[in-house]
Amino acid sequence: MRNLNVSTLVTLDGVIQDPGGFREIDEGGWGNRYFDEDAQTYALEHPRESDAFLSGRVTFEVFKEFWPQVKEGEYAQTLNRMPKFVASRALSEPLDWNATLLKGDVADAVRDLKRAGGPRHRDVRERQPHGNLDGSRSD
Numbered sequence: 001m002r003n004l005n006v007s008t009l010v011t012l013d014g015v016i017q018d019p020g021g022f023r024e025i026d027e028g029g030w031g032n033r034y035f036d037e038d039a040q041t042y043a044l045e046h047p048r049e050s051d052a053f054l055s056g057r058v059t060f061e062v063f064k065e066f067w068p069q070v071k072e073g074e075y076a077q078t079l080n081r082m083p084k085f086v087a088s089r090a091l092s093e094p095l096d097w098n099a100t101l102l103k104g105d106v107a108d109a110v111r112d113l114k115r116a117g118g119p120r121h122r123d124v125r126e127r128q129p130h131g132n133l134d135g136s137r138s139d
Contacts, residue, residue, distance in 0.1 A: 002114045004054075007046040022062045040075070047078045054110070057088035064097040085113060 009019040009031050021029025035043075047053075055063070063079075070076035084099035087106045095101055102109040 002051075002116065004110065004114055005046070005050075007043075020066075022066055024062060044075050044078075047075060047082065050082065052083045052085060052113070053079065054085045054113070055087070057086060057091055060084065060086045060088070060091075060095075060097075060099065064099070068097055085109075 008016055010016045011030065015030065018024035018028030019031030021032060067076055067079050070080075081098070084095075084097060085102055086095060086099050087102045087109070091101055093101045
């Protein structure tokens with residue numbers, strides 16, 4: 001069975017939104033000044049260990065507007081080629097950027113993804129309160 005893990009950039013006072021400056025909030029991009037070569041190497045470990053990217057609609061829409069435009073660098077190349085699974089009631093298929101819409105109950109769909117086999121890790125960007133989460137790390 002696969003593991004379901006969360007990778008989150010978070011400040012000491014608990015801010016997690018828009019660390020990369022995707023214009024989600026006025027203060028976006030707060031993480032960029034700390035993202036040196038060591039941080040980039042560390043951040044790349046998680047996608048390397050993952051075989052898919054699981055997110056909600058908002059994260060998916062923000063990421064799909066930015067990352068497909070980035071052609072260089074292992075992080076971008078890994079993220080761009082990896083399959084994506086999206087939890088949304090507002091979107092409909094077909095989705096672009098190598099994405100599949102989760103059908104039915106999200107908790108059940110995530111359990112099915114975990115049971116599907118394959119590598120041990122999945123990358124998750126949304127909170128997951130249904131007992132499916134196997135680990136997390138805050139960068």
